[in-house]
Amino acid sequence: MNSQEQLPPRAPRDALVERQQGALSPYLADEMIDDEDEFDFSIGDILTVLWERKWWILLAALLGLVAALGYSLSKSPLYRATATIELNPPSVPVLSNGGDASEGLVVPTTDSQFQETQIGILRSRALAERVVQDLGLVGEANRLDAAETSGAEAAAARDPQRVAGLAASIAEGLTVSPSPNSRLIELSYVSDDPAEAARLANGFATSFIDLTLDRKYEATTSARRFLEERIRTVREEINDAERRLVAYAKENGIVLVGSGEGEGGAGSSTLTGESLGTLNSALAAAQQKRITAEQRYRQAAALAAGGGNSATLRQEKAVLEAEYREKSTYLQDSFPEMARLKTRIEELDRQILTENSRATGTLEAEYRAALAEEQALSERVSQLTGSALTEREDAIQYNILQRELDTNRSLYDALLERYNEVGVVEGIGTAQAATVDQAQAPATPFEPNILRNTILGTLLGLFLGAGLAVLYDRLTDTVKTKDDLREKLGLPALGAIPLATKNANFLEEVRDQYSVIYDAYASLRTGLQLSGEGGFPQVLLVTSARPEEGKSSTSYSLGVQLSDTGRRVLLIDADMRKPSFVVSEDDRIGLSTLLTSDTSLTEHVVKTTSPNLFLLPSGPIPPNPANIILPARLDAILANARSLFDHVIIDAPPVARFADAVLLSSCSDGVLFTLESGKTRTALARAALSQLRMAGANLLGGSLTKASARVIDYGYGRYQSYYGGASRGDDTTIAIAAAPDRAT
16 A cells, blocks of 8 residues: 555544553553563572562561560579580500509590480480489479478489479480580580579589599499409309319329429329430430440540551551562462561551550440430430320320419409409599589570570571562562573564553653663564564554453554554454453544445545554444354455555454454464563463464464563663663663453
C-alpha cells in the first residue's frame, strides 16, 4: 500500500485509538540495579532478591530479637564457678639404683587414655554420690524439707535412693573441660546460687582427689594380702620339695660332695662323679707325662745315633772302612793287613753301640714307667665310667626335683622382695590429681547474656528471613528471567520489558525515543527482525498464556516502532472476548463484523494518532468468537492486509482455555509469546506453547513483560544524561511496561 492510496470512506475519520477510562493504568516498579544478571544464581541476583523481600527479612529479624529478648528475660540467672586440678599420670621406671626405685630414672606416661579415664571418673555417678556424702547434702535437704532429728538425718544420709537422687541432680550442673596441650582439668559448676556453685565445684575436686587416694590405698592393701597368701603357699611348696629331694637321694645312694653346674640347671656332684673327675685329671696328667718322656727318649736316641761321644768313633770307622774297601781291590780278605782292618772296624762298632746304650738307658726307663702309669689310670677310668653312667640315670630325676626346688625358692625370693616394696607409704606417696585453683563464688551471672542473645536472635532472624526469601524466589515455579525462557520453555529470549514508572503516561512513554519503554521495545523489534531470514515477519501474532500479561501493550508498541521507520502497519485487535482497543465512533466495525460479512477490509480500518499505524478493532463481541474464525475467510482478510500494509500485528487473546489464538497462529508468519515476569506458571506456559506447536505455529521467541530489576536494567539514568535530557526521577530510572489491556 503506497502513500497515495486512499482508504475507504470510514478511514479519513482519523479515529484516535484510545482506551476506556483507567484502561492504560501504569505498572509500578521497584528500583533497578545497574548491571544485567548473567547468571541464574549470582551474588547480584541474591542481593536483589533480598532487597525485594527486605520487609520479610526485617520482620524475621524483629521476631528473632523479640524471641531472644523474651527468652533471656524468662530465664533465671545462673552462676558458674570453676576449679582447676592437675592430673599426674603414673611413671614408668627405666633405671633403678638398688632397692629404692624412686631414686632411679623414670619416664612419665603420656597416654591419652589416662586423661580420658580420669575425665570419665569425674563424670561418674560414683563420684557424684561421694560428693553428696562428703558435703552432707542429704542432711541439708532433709533440714529444708522438715526439722528432723540428727538421728533421722544420719539414717537418711545412708539412704541409697536419696543419695542416688541427689547425685543425679548435682551431676547435671557439672562440666568437665580439659585444657589443650596440658594436664589441667577445669571443673565448672552452674547453679542459681553463686556460693553453692563454688562449693560444689570445690567439692567435686576434693572428692576426686580423695577418691584417687582411696583407690590407690585399696589397691596396695589388696596387693599386700595377695602377696602374703602367695608367700605362704610358696613356702609350703619349698618345704615339700626339699623333703622329696632328700628322700630320693637317700633311696638311690646319691651323696652330694659339693655344688656344681648340673644338666639343665643347678645340681650337686656325687662321690663317683668326683672320683671320676679326679682320675680323668690324673689320666690326662699321666698321658702328658708319657708323651713328654717318649719325646725326650726318642730325641736322645736320635742324638746318640748321630753325634755326641760316638761321633769320633763313627768318623774313625768310616776312615777304616774306606781304607778296607780300597785295599780289597788288590788284596784278599785273608791277607793279614785286611784281617787287622776288619778287626779294628768291628771293635769300633762295639764301642759305638756301648756309647749309645749308655746315653739312652735312663730316658727309656722313664718312658716305660710313664707308659705303665697311663695304662693303669686308663683302666681305672673305664671302671668308674660305667658306675658314673648308672648314677647319671638316677641323677635325672634328682635334677628335676632340684630344679623344682630352685624355682620355688626364686619365686619365694621375688614375692618376698615385692612384699617389702609394697606399702602404705608408697601407695599414697604420689597422688594422681592435685588442686591448682579453687573455685570462687562468682559476682555476676553468666546466663542469660541478654546482649549476646539479642544479637544472636537478630542475626538468626536475618539469616532465616534471607534464606526464606531466596528459597521462596527459587522454588516459585514461574518464568522470571530470560534464562527461564530458554531453559524452562525452550524459547529464544527476544526481549524484556521493564515495569512502568509510577504516574507515567504509557502513550507518551512508548512514543518518547529517550524513554526506557521505547528502547526496550526497540530491542524487541530488533530481536524479531533477526529471528528469521526474511527479517521482521509480515504477519506477526502476539499472544500469551493467560490474560493481563502485556501482549496488547507489546502489540501496540511494536506497531509504533515499525511506523516510526516509515512502514505502514496494521494492528488487529483479535481479542473478541475482551477487546483492548476501542473506537468510540462506531462499534459496528471491526474484525468480528469482517469475519461474518463480505465487506472489504478497508471499510473497517481506522487511523491512529501515530503516523502509518492503522487499527482493525475487534468489533462487536460475538457469543463464541472461535466459531466465527474460519480459516478460509481469515486467509482472505490477511491476504488483503498483506497487499495494503507492510506489516500486520495481530493482538490475539491468551492461549489458555480459548482456541482463538491457536486458530489465528496457523495463518500467521510468526508468533511472539509474551509472559509476565514472575507471574506466569511454568506448567501453564508449557501447555500454551504445546497447543501452539500442535497447530503448526512458527514460534519466533518469547518476551518478558513487567520485568523486575533482576531481569533487566538498561541504566537509563546515565542514558538520558548522555543525550542531555532531563532526568525523570533520581539517578535510578523507573522502568515502565505499558500493557494496553482493557480495564474492568
